[in-house]
Amino acid sequence: xxxxxxxxxxxxxxxxxxxxxxxxxxxxxxxxxxxxxxxxxxxxxxxxxxxxxxxxxxxxxxxxxxxxxxxxxxxxxxxxxxxxxxxxxxxxxxxxxxxxxxxxxxxxxxxxxxxxxxxxxxxxxxxxxxxxxxxxxxxxxxxxxxxxxxxxxxxxxxxxxxxxxxxxxxxxxxxxxxxxxxxxxxxxxxxxxxxx
Numbered sequence: 001x002x003x004x005x006x007x008x009x010x011x012x013x014x015x016x017x018x019x020x021x022x023x024x025x026x027x028x029x030x031x032x033x034x035x036x037x038x039x040x041x042x043x044x045x046x047x048x049x050x051x052x053x054x055x056x057x058x059x060x061x062x063x064x065x066x067x068x069x070x071x072x073x074x075x076x077x078x079x080x081x082x083x084x085x086x087x088x089x090x091x092x093x094x095x096x097x098x099x100x101x102x103x104x105x106x107x108x109x110x111x112x113x114x115x116x117x118x119x120x121x122x123x124x125x126x127x128x129x130x131x132x133x134x135x136x137x138x139x140x141x142x143x144x145x146x147x148x149x150x151x152x153x154x155x156x157x158x159x160x161x162x163x164x165x166x167x168x169x170x171x172x173x174x175x176x177x178x179x180x181x182x183x184x185x186x187x188x189x190x191x192x193x194x195x196x
Contacts (some may be wrong), residue, residue, distance in 0.1 A: 014159035028101065041068075046104045048097070049073075058097055060104050062193040067068040088124075088148035095121045099149055103188040112132075119179050122149060153192050162191045163186055 010063070042064045049057040061095040076093050081196035084090040091099065122141045141165045150159045166174045166182040174182070182188045190196050 040196070042186055042190065043108075044104045044106065044193075045192070046101050055094065055097055058100060060100065060193065062189065062195060068145060070195060072193075074152075082152050084148050085151040085156070086144045086147040088142070088144040090152075091121065096149065096152065100153075100192070101194050104181055106186040107184040113171050115180055115183050118175060118183070121178075122146060140171075140175055142173055142177060146174065150192070154194060158191050158196070161196070162188065 042062055044061075044063065045061040047059045047061075048055045049059070057073055057075040059073040061068055061073065061094050079096060081094055098114075099118045099121050102114050105114070117139065122145050123138065124145065146163060148164075150162060162182070163174070165187055166178050168178055168181070169175065187196075
């Protein structure tokens with residue numbers, strides 16, 4: 001069964017999958033994460049381009065029904081030139097690559113610890129201490145922390161949608177079990193690829 005965003009009033013009138021959405025996101029009064037959807041029927045590929053022992057680019061690909069519906073290559077140079085639209089700091093290139101890999105691989109991670117690692121990368125609250133900024137994990141991902149990653153890849157509407165769909169308990173933060181569901185369902189991958 002395909003998940004119908006319109007049925008939940010999660011998209012504006014005239015929405016087409018893959019299009020950039022302009023306008024503000026309005027949180028619906030009630031939303032429950034669907035048990036099954038087309039998210040789980042898609043497959044993805046993640047490739048790293050390595051030169052002189054360094055990852056210089058990554059290519060993500062989303063396939064549905066045997067055909068490629070999204071493909072994008074992001075170089076380290078392109079990443080470094082992009083601005084983050086968040087109060088949280090921009091991830092280092094290799095951290096960005098690790099989180100993107102977890103988002104793209106969904107339920108097909110090479111290691112189960114890859115999702116844990118992605119969570120710990122995103123869960124970095126910068127705190128000031130004695131005039132220095134340090135990162136302290138609080139066990140949750142704030143909307144700003146997730147936005148620092150997603151704003152490189154997608155529009156604000158989809159970032160807000162991702163946060164709504166991930167935060168199933170309505171706490172305003174993404175807990176570890178919610179992040180696990182976001183990744184394993186394929187929802188994170190489809191948002192990154194602009195398919196919802």
